[in-house]
Structures are given as C-alpha cells and as structure tokens.
Amino acid sequence: MDYTYEEIAKMIDHSLLNPVMTDQELEEGCRLALRYDVATVCIKPYYLKRCAELLAGSTVKPTTVIGFPHGGHTTAIKVAEAEQALREGARELDMVVNIGKVLSGDWAYVRQDIRAVVEAAHEAGALVKVIFENCYLQDVHKIRLCELCGEVGADFVKTSTGYGTGGATLEDLRLMRKHAPPHVQVKAAGGIRTFDQLLEARAAGATRVGATRTVEILEECKRRLGQLASAAPSVSL
Numbered sequence: 001m002d003y004t005y006e007e008i009a010k011m012i013d014h015s016l017l018n019p020v021m022t023d024q025e026l027e028e029g030c031r032l033a034l035r036y037d038v039a040t041v042c043i044k045p046y047y048l049k050r051c052a053e054l055l056a057g058s059t060v061k062p063t064t065v066i067g068f069p070h071g072g073h074t075t076a077i078k079v080a081e082a083e084q085a086l087r088e089g090a091r092e093l094d095m096v097v098n099i100g101k102v103l104s105g106d107w108a109y110v111r112q113d114i115r116a117v118v119e120a121a122h123e124a125g126a127l128v129k130v131i132f133e134n135c136y137l138q139d140v141h142k143i144r145l146c147e148l149c150g151e152v153g154a155d156f157v158k159t160s161t162g163y164g165t166g167g168a169t170l171e172d173l174r175l176m177r178k179h180a181p182p183h184v185q186v187k188a189a190g191g192i193r194t195f196d197q198l199l200e201a202r203a204a205g206a207t208r209v210g211a212t213r214t215v216e217i218l219e220e221c222k223r224r225l226g227q228l229a230s231a232a233p234s235v236s237l
Contacts, residue, residue: 001225003202008195008221011202012038013094013187015162015210016047017065023047030054036218039208040092045085052089063092066117069161071096071133075113082117086124093121096131096161102141107148115152122153129156129187129208132176135166142172143179150181160190162210167191170204177205195220 014033016026026047031054033041040061043051045068052062066081067073073081082093095117101109114130121128130149132142149157157180159168167190176186188201189210195217198209211217 003199003221005218005221005225006037008198009037009218010039011198011206011208012036012214012217013040013042013063013092013189013208013210014038014214015189015212016041016043016051017068017162018212019044026051027054032214033060034058036214038214038218042092042094042210045081048085048090049088061091062089063094064090065161066093066095067098068094068096069163071098071131072100075116078113079116079120082120086121086126090126092127092129092155093117094129094131094158096133097145099133099136102132102137102145107144110145111148111152114149114154118153127155129158130154131158131161131189133161133164134159134169134172135164139175142175146176146179146184147181150184154184156185156187156208158187158189158210162190164190168201168206168209170200173201173204173206192217195224 016029030041030051038060040063041051042063045064048064055062064085067078098113118128132145134142146157157176159172168188173188185207186205187208188206192198192209192211193213198217201209
C-alpha cells in the first residue's frame with residue numbers, strides 16, 4: 001500500500017454543509033474531525049466562528065463556502081463573504097463560480113469573479129478552492145476554467161458542491177488534472193462515500209476530497225493498514 005493513515009486523513013475536508021444540520025450536529029462534526037485529524041472542516045458560514053474556536057491549536061483547518069451553492073452572488077457579495085470568513089478564522093475558502101456566466105462564455109466576468117476572491121484570501125494567507133459544478137458544464141467549460149484558475153492563482157479546482165445534479169467523476173478528475181497547471185490542486189466532491197472511491201479519486205489526480213462519511217472511510221483505512229501490519233512477517237532478534 002502506498003499510503004499512510006495521515007496521508008489519507010489529510011486528504012479529507014469533512015463536510016458540514018447540509019442545510020438541515022443542527023448546531024449540535026455541527027459541534028459534534030467538528031469534534032469528530034479533530035478525533036480523526038482530517039485536513040479541514042468545511043462548515044456552513046454562520047457556524048464558522050465557533051468551528052474555528054473548536055479547532056484552535058489543532059492541525060485541522062476551519063473552512064467555509066463562498067457564493068454557495070449556485071455561485072450567482074455578485075462579486076462584491078462574494079468578496080464580503082470571504083472577508084468576513086477570514087476574520088472569523090477561515091484558512092481555506094471553497095467558492096462557487098458563476099455558473100450562468102460560464103455557460104454564457106463571459107470569461108472576463110468569470111475571471112474577475114474568481115480573482116477577487118483569490119486576492120482577498122491570499123492577502124490573509126488563506127487558500128481558495130474554485131467549485132465548477134461540473135454536472136451543468138461541458139468539457140470545454142471545465143478546461144477553460146482550469147486554465148483560468150491557473151492564471152489568477154487559485155489553489156484548487158473542485159468538481160462539485162455536492163448539491164447539484166451530479167458529483168465527482170473519475171473522467172472529470174482526470175480532465176481537470178490534465179488541464180490545470182501543476183501548481184493548482186484538484187479536489188473531488190460529491191459522491192465520495194467509501195475508502196475505495198477515495199483511492200480511485202486519488203489515482204485520478206485528486207489531492208483533496210470532500211466527505212460526509214469520514215468515519216466509514218477512515219475506519220476502513222485503519223482496518224486495511226492494520227491487516228497489512230498483522231500480515232507482515234515477524235523478525236527474530
């Protein structure tokens with residue numbers, strides 16, 4: 001096996017974005033993320049400040065979403081959302097592109113929309129993942145978005161919000177990895193429910209995944225690594 005538990009755990013953004021999640025569930029989700037030492041908690045914006053308090057002093061980063069879930073907010077509102085999130089402790093931001101503008105081919109608008117959020121985040125030392133919502137796009141749109149994200153300095157390109165009509169596919173991950181510049185990482189979101197699906201996404205080029213079934217994924221990772229350890233031959237000294 002070419003992975004460790006830490007490498008797999010640090011691929012996971014534990015997603016707490018479901019609109020019906022209660023405060024208690026959000027709090028429990030943050031504590032779960034700490035227990036499994038994942039990469040980040042991606043939480044509904046209103047709970048970000050409390051999330052940052054819970055994660056303080058750990059290696060798990062607080063993050064939230066911008067322009068979620070449809071991307072149709074004005075650029076000024078997206079920047080205002082980003083600035084508030086950064087003040088409240090966000091270390092990474094997942095922003096949705098303006099899907100209608102992408103489909104309209106208004107690339108100047110899309111470029112400026114992404115650039116404005118990237119600049120606000122980078123000024124505060126945070127990262128930006130740009131969500132394409134691939135289920136609504138054709139390959140030509142996805143390819144242009146990958147190129148554009150590279151041009152404006154985005155840190156990740158991301159397949160989906162998890163709330164559209166489709167999630168991450170291996171074909172899209174390979175396409176995005178091929179067309180994004182090397183300095184732009186790829187995140188898979190929507191439909192990563194098992195450890196095997198995470199490994200498939202990893203093999204297709206993803207370095208981060210969004211997940212709600214974090215416990216199941218990481219318990220399976222531990223089980224397989226444990227099996228490997230128990231199968232290793234003993235050495236007599």
